[in-house]
Amino acid sequence: MDTTTELLSPQLLARLERLELVSRKVFRGRLKGERRSHRKGQSVEFADYRNYVAGDDLRFLDWNLYARLDKLFLRLFLEEEDLHFYALIDASTSMDFGTPTKLQHAKQLAAALGFIGLVRADRVKIEVLGDSARNSGPALRGRRSLRRMLDHLGSIEPGQDVPLAESVRNFCLRNSGKGILVLLTDLLDKSGYEAAIRVLRAQRMDVYVIQILSPEEKNPDLQGDLKLVDSEDGDIAEITVSRPLLDRYQKTLAAFVQGARDYCTRRGIGFMATSTDVPVEQLVTKYLRERGLVR
Amino acid sequence: MNILNTLVAWQWATLAAVPAAIILLYFLKLKRQPQRVPSTYLWSRTIEDLHVNSIWRRLRRNLLLFLQLLLILLIVLSLMRPGWRGVELMCNRFVFLIDHSASMCATDESPNRLENAKQSALQCVKQMKTGDVAMVISFSDTAQIVQTFTQQRRLLRQRINDIRPTNRPTDLHEALKAAAGLANPNYTRLQDNQAVD
Incomplete structure (x- = not known):
């Protein structure tokens, strides 16, 4: 039961059972x-x-x-x-930061939402953004599939550095069905997240983007003259930490998140920015409820 | 202000190299610690438009560097030995000899030589400390004591101002003899024979 308790505590499961995934559009299911x-x-x-x-x-x-x-x-x-529920998890190296890691947080979120779907007899599919063949997860139905879903989540490893747009396009090509799609990512893609969201938009799915950042990114605890090395492409940014620079960083971050929010909202895509220090339980039972993803 | 040169050219050159070397060393010693971050995306966006003035920004925050440069500057300044050239009264007994012969009426200095001489004397009077004594002698071909030794600066000033130009020739010996006799009577007698000549 270690995977279960690691990703979903029994208390959370009990609370999730009362929830259900809500689609803003009505979709035609298969079963x-x-x-x-x-x-x-x-x-x-x-x-x-x-x-x-x-x-x-x-x-x-x-x-x-x-x-x-x-x-x-x-x-x-x-x-x-039935409703098709897709959770897309970004497993790039940049998600492997924070305590717990952003990836772990994404997995927990996906597990919680997936569980809600399973309980309500929806079709749940959890995928990893990356190259196509390996990552296509099993399509799951019914509460009995919880174990399989968690096993699949447990097998997700960080380090799949594929540009966001490319992997999202890949996913859309393979899954033409409509439904609810939740994209769990940090959106920190140098080539930009806009292309990925445009692709999702064209899919006519009910899309939610959940941006996960770590507290270290929100309030960087850095000091002195540093050479920041990008974990994904080894890019180097030389900085000398000072109060004005940190203030500037905060402004850039806020502008970035706000930009993503605006971009999504204007296209009818639900957007939520969260941090790994916000418990998943609170996130699902409070914030996502307010956004209308679950009821 | 006058500068007394104490170093030769190559020494000056060496000295000038010191502040440059400090700045250079400062930039060389700047070694950045590598730090792995999830993504430099936001950071590079943050520093994007800061690149232009980054050097100035870096300099602005380095108090230590500036203290070093300031120290060097002060050392250089002290080596230059700056100073003012002027007259300072060192003793406590003064004799002001003021020439009021005809040549002192020359106006090659404005307003004329005598006025300037009187001004210089007044400056010296101003510098006198309490307890200092001074006398004023005006001379042309003969010397005459305008004011004997006194502590009263007001009186001295008044006497100096009262000196009027004459149309007589100049005899410096006469004046010096008179002054020497009055300032230091014993000493004067000793020197008398040589001075007259």
């Missing part, structure tokens, strides 16, 4: 689920009547109406479908 759709089909939820046409299933005829009106009517029901 029967617990979600109402616009399609008419079979369920207990009555939707409408329509005239009988030769060839309709006789089982759905309303015999009471026939007795009363001597006409054949067909009873229609609302179809209940």
Whole structure:
């Protein structure tokens, strides 16, 4: 049970069970689920009547109406479908920082959201951003798949440094289905995050971007003359730490986060910036609830 | 201000090299600690527009460097031995000999030589400390005591101002003899024979 307790504490599981993933759009699922759709089909939820046409299933005829009106009517029901939930985890080297690491935090978030989906009989797929073949996770359904989901999450290792846009495009090519997509990343990609978000936007999914930063990035504890080495591409930035420089950094960071927020919001994409020191439980049960991702 | 040169050219050159060397050494010693960060993305954006004035920024924050440079500057300054050239009264007994012969009426200095001489004498009077005594002798071909030894500076000033030009020739010997006799009577007698000549 170590993976389970590591990623999701029992207390959290108990709280998550009461939640459900909310899609702002109604999507057509593949299998029967617990979600109402616009399609008419079979369920207990009555939707409408329509005239009988030769060839309709006789089982759905309303015999009471026939007795009363001597006409054949067909009873229609609302179809209940499943929802596709995708969690995309950025496992680049830059996510391997902080205590706990940003990647660990992303995994916990993905596990929590995935668990909510599993409990509600949605189709959950957790993927790692990176090259296509290796990282495509299993499509999971049902509470019994929790174990498999956590195992898959546990097997994710940092160090897959693929440009954000490229890996997102890769994912979109493989998963054409619609649904909810949560992108867990730090957005610290030198080639820019905009291209990636444009690709996601074109996918017509219900997209949420959760930006995870570590406290070390928010308030860098640096001193003296430093040569900062980028963990991903070895790029070097020479700085001499001083109060004005740190203030400037804070401003740049705030502008960066605000820029990402604006970019996403303007495109109908949910955006949330979080830090690894915010507990996952609080994040899911409070902030994501406010954003409307879970209910 | 006058500067008394105490060093030769090559020594000056060596000295001038010292502040330059300090600045140079300061930049050479700057060794940056490597530090691994998740991404330099934000940092490079932060320092992007700071590159222009980075040298000045770096200098501004280095008090120690400036203290070193200041020290060197002070050493250089002291080696230059700056000073003012002027007249300072060293003793406590003075005799002011003021020439008021015809040649002192020359106006090659403005307003004329006598006025300037009187001003110089007044400056010296001003420097006198309490307890100092002075006398004033005006001379042309004869010397006459305008004021005997006194401590009263006001009186001395008044006497000096009262000196009027004459149209007589100059005899410096006469004046010196008179002054020597009055200032130091015993000494004067000893010197008398030589002085007259």
